[in-house]
Amino acid sequence: MRTLHTAPLLRLTRDDGPPPDQPAPGDGGSLSGWAVLVDGDRIEAVGPVGELTQAYPMVRVRRWPGTLGPALVHDGPLPPAASPRERVHALLRVGVGAVLAGHLTDPALRAAVARNDVAVLDVARPLALTVGNRADLAVFADDGRCLATVVAGRLVHRRA
Structure with missing residues (x-):
């Protein structure tokens, strides 16, 4: 739509x-x-x-x-939270639409990012x-x- x-x-x-x-x-x-x-x-x-x-x-x-x-590109570790889902939602609440791949070493965190359709970039770019x-x-x-x-x-x- x-x-x-x-x-x-x-x-x-x-x-x-x-x-x-x-x-x-x-x-x-x-x-x-x-x-x-x-x-x-x-x-x-x-x-x-x-x-x-x-x-x-x-x-x-x-x-x-x-x-x-x-949306913003987050260049750093994702904020701490009780679960990977909450870590991703903390970024969504501040306007983030993309994160850098280098900060997604945890498979559970990478999966939460993918489930929320957040873009994963190899290098920071606006x-x-x-x-x-x-x-x-x-x-x-x-x-x-x-x-x-x-x-x-x-x-x-x-x-x-």
Whole structure:
């Protein structure tokens, strides 16, 4: 099912602004009035909300407060917890969508990561909201708290 994720601000990457063919945003790379269209586990489109809702009139829309952007990559050991599942969920609660393979030496932890569709990377690299990429998104409040995490197109965390 297609889902359109929208928020007051959208960041295509954690550090960069829009692609060269798009107008420069006024807030350090944040785009106002933009959204990400997700189909399955992939990003199908990124663009102005009005254009995407017109092109996909029956799409489910999730409106998030805060800033929507790519999920984070966790570069370090997973946080301690009582079980591998809880260690993975601790990351999902802070907006992580990918971890480094070098920190997954425990088979039970690697299995928990796989069950939750968290991406496993050989080297650290920033995730980006680009058409065709995996739909790994996170929404952050102005104070930095993670409000929602989407991994492989699936909502895996939402702050109550």
